[in-house]
Amino acid sequence: MENSVKNILVAPLNWGLGHATRCIPIIRQLEKNGFTPILASDGVALQILQKEFPHLKALNLPSYEIEYAKNGADFKWKLITNSPKMIDAIFSEKKMVKRWVAEYNLYGIISDNRLGVYSKKVPSVFITHQLNVLSGKTTWISSKLHQHFIKKFDECWVPDLEKLPNLTGKLGHLKKSKLKLTYLGPLSRLEKKDLPIKYDLMVILSGPEPQRTYLEEKLKKEIKGFKGKVIFIKGLIEPEQKIDKDGNVMYYNFMTSGQLETAFNESEMVLCRSGYTTVMDLAKLGKKAFFIPTPGQFEQEYLAKRLKRNDFVPYAKQEDFKIEDLEDVKLYQGLPQLKKDIHWKQLLILFEGE
CATH class of the missing domain: 3.40.50 (Rossmann fold)
Known part of the structure; x- marks a missing residue:
C-alpha cells in the first residue's frame, strides 16, 4: 500500500x-x-x-x-x-x-x-x-x-x-x-495590491537583540519630528497582538503576513533594516525605502551600500540616522521589480x- x-x-x-x-x-x-x-x-x-x-x-x-x-x-x-x-x-x-x-x-x-x-x-x-x-x-x-x-x-x-x-x-x-x-x-510571502495610501511612513523592525531594541528606542524619539501618519511595527513576536496609538503613530508589536501585506501596500515609503528578506519584499511590492543596516552585520552593510550605489535606496548608519534623512528617498528610484x-x-x- x-x-x-x-x-x-x-x-x-x-x-x-x-x-x-x-x-x-x-x-x-x-x-x-x-x-x-x-x-x-x-x-x-x-x-x-x-x-x-x-x-x-x-x-x-x-x-x-x-x-x-x-x-x-x-x-x-x-x-x-x-x-x-x-x-x-x-x-x-x-x-x-x-x-x-x-x-x-x-x-x-x-x-x-x-x-x-x-x-x-x-x-x-x-x-x-x-x-x-x-x-x-x-x-x-x-x-x-x-x-x-x-x-x-x-x-x-x-x-x-x-x-x-x-x-x-x-x-x-x-x-x-x-x-x-x-x-x-526573489522569494516573498507578500503580494502587491492596489490599495489607497493610508500611511506616509511604515517603520518595520526586525533582527536579533539587542540591536532591535536600540533601533526601536532611537526611532521612537526621531519619529516625533515626522509630519505625517506612521505605522510602526516593532517586530516583537508575542502571544497577543498589541496596538498603541501615540499622536500620529500607530504601534504594533507584530503583524501576521496578511496584515503586513496590507500595511506595506497602504504605505508611501518604508524605513527598515537592509536584511535580504526585507529587500525581496520591497522589490516585489515596488515600495520606496530607507535602510538602516544592523551595526556590524557585514551582509546588511554590503546590501545597503550596493543598493545605494545603484541609485535604488538610500541608507544611513544607525548612530547617524536623523528623521530629515527620509527626504532623500525622493531622489532614488526604489528597488527594481525583478520578475x-x-x-x-x-x-x-x-x-x-x-
Missing part, C-alpha cells in the same frame, strides 16, 4: 525573522503540490511559522545561540567566541534529523541556512543568498567554510536572479562553482522519489 503522506522537513535558521518568513511561500507551495510540510526551528523563527501554519506539525531544533554584540564592531569576535556552541548545535541537529527521517518517513528536507539539517537518505536542499559570507578580513575563510557545508546538500536554491540586474551582488554569485545551484528569483516565475512543479520533482 502506498503511503500517501509525503512529509517534507522545512527548517529555517532562527536569526532575525527573515529566514522563517521567506520559507512561508515555499511551505505554501509544498502544500499546493501535495506535500505535507513539517516545521522545524527554535525561538521566534518557529513561533512565526506556527502562527502562520497552526495546522502543521512543529519540531524543536537546538538553538545556534547566535548572540549579537552590544557594539557592532565586536560582532565578529562574538561569533568566534560563540562558535563552539554553534558547532554543538549543528552536531545535535544532524543526530535529530537522522532520527526524524525514519520516524516521520521524510520524503525530503529543505534547510534555510541550518548547516546540519540534511540527510544522505533523502533529497536535501539548502536555501541561502550568501554563497559568499562577508566577514571583513576573514571573508575568504567564512565563505569557503559555508560552501563546504553547502556541498553536503543535493541542491542549493538561491532566492535571486542569476544575471544582472540582481539583488545580492557578490553575496549570491560566485565566479566559478561546483555547487549545484538553482536561482529561484521571475518559479516553476514549483519542476522544482519539487526532486522530492517525488521513484
Whole structure:
C-alpha cells in the first residue's frame, strides 16, 4: 500500500525573522503540490511559522545561540567566541534529523541556512543568498567554510536572479562553482495590491537583540519630528497582538503576513533594516525605502551600500540616522521589480522519489 503522506522537513535558521518568513511561500507551495510540510526551528523563527501554519506539525531544533554584540564592531569576535556552541548545535541537529527521517518517513528536507539539517537518505536542499559570507578580513575563510557545508546538500536554491540586474551582488554569485545551484528569483510571502495610501511612513523592525531594541528606542524619539501618519511595527513576536496609538503613530508589536501585506501596500515609503528578506519584499511590492543596516552585520552593510550605489535606496548608519534623512528617498528610484516565475512543479520533482 502506498503511503500517501509525503512529509517534507522545512527548517529555517532562527536569526532575525527573515529566514522563517521567506520559507512561508515555499511551505505554501509544498502544500499546493501535495506535500505535507513539517516545521522545524527554535525561538521566534518557529513561533512565526506556527502562527502562520497552526495546522502543521512543529519540531524543536537546538538553538545556534547566535548572540549579537552590544557594539557592532565586536560582532565578529562574538561569533568566534560563540562558535563552539554553534558547532554543538549543528552536531545535535544532524543526530535529530537522522532520527526524524525514519520516524516521520521524510520524503525530503529543505534547510534555510541550518548547516546540519540534511540527510544522505533523502533529497536535501539548502536555501541561502550568501554563497559568499562577508566577514571583513576573514571573508575568504567564512565563505569557503559555508560552501563546504553547502556541498553536503543535493541542491542549493538561491532566492535571486542569476544575471544582472540582481539583488545580492557578490553575496549570491560566485565566479566559478561546483555547487549545484538553482536561482529561484526573489522569494516573498507578500503580494502587491492596489490599495489607497493610508500611511506616509511604515517603520518595520526586525533582527536579533539587542540591536532591535536600540533601533526601536532611537526611532521612537526621531519619529516625533515626522509630519505625517506612521505605522510602526516593532517586530516583537508575542502571544497577543498589541496596538498603541501615540499622536500620529500607530504601534504594533507584530503583524501576521496578511496584515503586513496590507500595511506595506497602504504605505508611501518604508524605513527598515537592509536584511535580504526585507529587500525581496520591497522589490516585489515596488515600495520606496530607507535602510538602516544592523551595526556590524557585514551582509546588511554590503546590501545597503550596493543598493545605494545603484541609485535604488538610500541608507544611513544607525548612530547617524536623523528623521530629515527620509527626504532623500525622493531622489532614488526604489528597488527594481525583478520578475521571475518559479516553476514549483519542476522544482519539487526532486522530492517525488521513484
